[in-house]
Amino acid sequence: MSQAQYNESSVTVLKGLEPVKERPGMYTRTDSPTHIIQEVIDNAADEALGGFADHIDVTIHTDGSVSVADNGRGIPVGLHPLEQVPVVELVFTQLHAGGKFNKKSGNGAYAFSGGLHGVGVSVTNALSTRLEVTVKREGKIHRIVFAGGDVLEPLAEIGKCAQKDSGTEVRVWPDGRYFESPHHQLPELERLLRAKAVLLPGVRVHLSRPAKGEEAPQTQSWHYPHGLKSYLLNLLENAQEAVPVFAAESHIGADSDSDFSPGEGVSFALTWLEEGSVASESYVNLIPTPLGGTHEAGLKQAVFNAVSNFINHHNLLPRGVKVQSDDVFNRVAFVLSTRVLDPQFQGQTKDKLTNRDALKLVAAVSGDPIELWLNQNVDAGKKIADLAIKQAQARMRSVKKIEKKKGSGVAVLPGKLTDCESEDLRENELFLVEGDSAGGSAKLARDKATQAILPLRGKVLNSFETHRDQLFGNNEIHDIAVAIGVDPHGSGDTVDLSGLRYGKIAILSDADVDGAHIQVLLLTLFFKHFPQLIARGHIYVAQPPLFRVDVNAQGKSKPARKLYALDQQELDGILERLQTEGVRDSAYAISRFKGLGEMNPDQLKDTTMHPDTRRLLQVRIPAGGGENTEHIFVKLMGKGEAASRRAWMEAEGDKVEADI
């Protein structure tokens, strides 16, 4: 046993920029310094997005440093009223210092921005050997220099400029110690700058590189006064579009009474390709989202609705064919730029948008322009319909090969099962829902094409020690087995999953103790009698929220919002965020769902059932953990284990979730 000391002084509190230096991977990508440069570029682009700057110049210098200059308003240089430190020093040396927090109140310096955490350039500064900031503002030029995140040369006036000139230039010398490679990812940088130019029609973006070996110095410049349309055409290069590229812009108007805020909306360009890989890119407030997210889901929904309406209106659907949204969207190449007031991303690298509202926003604002375009371009519309129908037919042919058996021929499907239309295991899902009233909501909330509902009325038996032959004595278990189309089997048996009727089987129970009990009983059933379904990843647990926070609308700048939290910890996080946004206590109300039945179908759909916005956990047995899991089940579910069960639960109960 190690003799290392562990006492009060073993706990360290990291101050200032230390946490960034200690764990850079939490704050940025560490494969190369490109992301810390992107943070600086994003700030210049935010100035342009607000309409304050119209050019961004990036220069890679021979010594490996990079400078980014914009002609925006210039970072304020005066003292911060509370901190009594020049603001420009503050934003580079303190995490969570920024001008992009107070948007919802309408008091902020930025209405829309990619920046939101006030973290970005402090990270850049912490991970650089040297960083110089030059600000032109109010007729004066100021400069401050940092080294390793600390002030090296305090802010000083270094000259005068014309009163109308303003802007910020940041030059960064990344510290090679923090990055796997010291080299900038040039293609990524070029892509990013080109994208900024596209998304900011009219803004000029330049990149200059020094001479390298034989190569002369290079300057590239991007300027797309026609925005997304020319950019998409550029992206598609050699691909053959089936229909001309269509571009549109649609934002919420100042006097709209929708749930969204004025200025929120989209611009996009899209087309259909007959063959080859389809290019697609999406952005939120100019931040690239390579992993997509809810805004892409919204566009998909709008395109699907518009094309379905067109197909129905022109009576184009052959008998027996049903078009699904993937059939329509699979061949779409698109560039989507979304503006939302309060984007929520997955992590600081912002690869994926997660706001549920964004789906509704994008679907709502893009529907009309797409419908209008289809109606004005009937030939193009017919071609698109034709492509979608062909996709649907190809899908149906491939499904036939792996078609599920409609019942085993022996058992009749349970009467209370509300089945889905799809027979494709890759997309169909069965929800095992606790109670009739929740079952009713789930039926209204489901997508009837792909989601089936089986409400469980009676109590599910604890089947841990029940012999396989006696399982069907319990009605609920009988119905579950027949609905999923698989016979119970043990872990060592050869297993026949050929009758399986759903690719995903999700347990949906209340977020309370009784719900947890039902969840455990069902997990016991699957673990003990259908282990292969778990092993092949077919079993899921839906995660309905426990709390809802209703935030009141406050004038036009603050639309009403509904936020959901899975548990107390998430609720605390939401409340903390509302506080930083300056939302008063009286402006929101917290309610606790007593059960699933209390949620209306829309809420259930948004939080728990819709594939793009729900939370669904796949049930997995940890690798090599089979025996341990068995051991836990014996303790939890075995007979005659009551005493040791109590002891175990007291000691380990809070860890249970980790095993799901």
Ligand SMILES: Nc1ncnc2c1ncn2[C@@H]1O[C@H](COP(=O)(O)OP(=O)(O)OP(=O)(O)O)[C@@H](O)[C@H]1O
């Ligand atoms: N080029 C610039 N022009 C004007 N103000 C700027 C510029 N760069 C930074 N700022 C100011 O500095 C603040 C802090 O920037 P920082 O990059 O640290 O965070 P952020 O952009 O607010 O959020 P995020 O952490 O999401 O990037 C900004 O909010 C803005 O007020």
